[in-house]
Amino acid sequence: xxxxTVLGARPQFIKAAPLSRCLRKRHEEILVHxxxxxxxxxxxxxxxxxxxxxxxxxxxxxSARHGAQTGAMLEGIEAVIEARGPDAxxxxxxxxxxxxGALAAAKCRVPVAHVEAGLRSFNRxxxxxINRVVADHLAYWLFAxxxxxxxxxxxxxxxxxxxxxxxxxxxxxxLLPGLEEDPGARLAGMGLEAGRYFLCTLHRAxxxxxxxxxxxxxxxxxxxxxxxxxxxxxxxxxxxxxFNLAFPPGIQVLEPLGYLDLLRLLKASRCVxxxxxxxxxxxxxxxxxxxxxxxxxxxxxxxxxxxxxxxxAEPGRILEAAVNLPPSGHPHPDLxxxxxxxxxxxxxxxxxx
Ligand code: UD1
Numbered sequence: 001x002x003x004x005t006v007l008g009a010r011p012q013f014i015k016a017a018p019l020s021r022c023l024r025k026r027h028e029e030i031l032v033h034x035x036x037x038x039x040x041x042x043x044x045x046x047x048x049x050x051x052x053x054x055x056x057x058x059x060x061x062x063s064a065r066h067g068a069q070t071g072a073m074l075e076g077i078e079a080v081i082e083a084r085g086p087d088a089x090x091x092x093x094x095x096x097x098x099x100x101g102a103l104a105a106a107k108c109r110v111p112v113a114h115v116e117a118g119l120r121s122f123n124r125x126x127x128x129x130i131n132r133v134v135a136d137h138l139a140y141w142l143f144a145x146x147x148x149x150x151x152x153x154x155x156x157x158x159x160x161x162x163x164x165x166x167x168x169x170x171x172x173x174x175l176l177p178g179l180e181e182d183p184g185a186r187l188a189g190m191g192l193e194a195g196r197y198f199l200c201t202l203h204r205a206x207x208x209x210x211x212x213x214x215x216x217x218x219x220x221x222x223x224x225x226x227x228x229x230x231x232x233x234x235x236x237x238x239x240x241x242x243f244n245l246a247f248p249p250g251i252q253v254l255e256p257l258g259y260l261d262l263l264r265l266l267k268a269s270r271c272v273x274x275x276x277x278x279x280x281x282x283x284x285x286x287x288x289x290x291x292x293x294x295x296x297x298x299x300x301x302x303x304x305x306x307x308x309x310x311x312x313a314e315p316g317r318i319l320e321a322a323v324n325l326p327p328s329g330h331p332h333p334d335l336x337x338x339x340x341x342x343x344x345x346x347x348x349x350x351x352x353x
Contacts, residue, residue, distance in 0.1 A: 005023075020053070032058075034061050034073045035058055039234060091135060176259070204294065223248075223315065274291075274292060
């Protein structure tokens with residue numbers, strides 16, 4: 001089987017690592033990097049750290065408005081599909097690279113496999129929601145992380161080709177060596193103590209592109225009872241400059257971190273505040289309370305357990321959540337499988353031929 005895998009943004013590198021390894025044992029994979037993320041900090045270092053092979057093709061599309069960025073990807077991916085003649089095209093998650101990969105494949109009549117199918121925020125103003133809805137409706141194989149994702153697909157009339165395989169990010173986490181190391185010395189170098197600081201990540205357009213929301217989140221971070229560490233996404237940095245917003249005192253701002261560094265900092269934190277999708281689950285897997293800086297989440301099971309709270313961008317809500325974290329020993333059921341999604345996905349792809 002010959003598979004074209006389309007990647008472009010940081011979370012996709014993390015998701016692709018375990019599946020790529022598993023797929024390449026028995027099949028040919030052609031890796032296409034759209035170039036959506038191009039900074040070494042957001043892209044190159046993840047390939048090295050996760051042992052992902054060099055992309056066969058890098059489309060180098062870079063940053064642009066959604067139409068121009070997605071259009072450039074579409075053109076590039078179509079050319080690769082025509083030149084290489086794959087049996088399937090594999091896409092991950094909900095970025096513009098996902099949308100372009102799924103659309104290009106469908107137009108070329110190559111079956112699409114969508115990993116992380118069936119997630120919904122029900123907020124169509126998010127670019128990610130548009131991307132995932134379209135990808136699901138074009139896909140031939142839909143690899144869902146949970147039964148609730150399967151039910152959502154059924155509610156939209158999609159029942160064929162749906163397989164609940166668990167969360168591929170749990171595979172990535174399970175296969176990562178070095179997470180057990182004691183971060184004490186590293187934390188001490190940053191003036192931090194395990195279990196006593198807050199980690200924050202912030203990059204979603206809905207938060208960064210609205211001055212009021214961004215200012216509200218920054219105000220809350222300044223009032224949180226404890227040190228806050230914030231590895232800063234370039235998008236957020238750029239928007240803060242444009243809006244003339246400054247960091248309140250007490251926030252340690254870092255460059256974007258690699259996968260292992262971020263997970264270590266997460267694991268030892270008191271709590272994470274984030275608008276990322278992936279970190280909500282990683283926090284859960286590592287038994288770290290999460291405050292989600294959004295008005296809705298696709299990972300609703302994490303809310304039901306009490307380990308994740310939705311706080312939007314309003315300082316009062318964020319602070320209230322930060323002082324009412326789940327107590328130690330709070331129940332922690334398995335939510336998204338056993339970390340063996342990659343093997344199942346390869347099995348289903350093989351059965352499809
Ligand atoms: C994208 C995804 C988002 C995902 C996130 C992970 C879409 C619509 N959004 O958001 O779902 O959670 O990746 O990080 O696909 N930039 C750089 N260097 C880079 C990449 C981006 O400086 O390597 C800056 C540019 O100013 C760019 C802005 O970030 O205009 C936005 O980048 P883009 O990739 O479009 O979206 P993200 O915000 O990263």
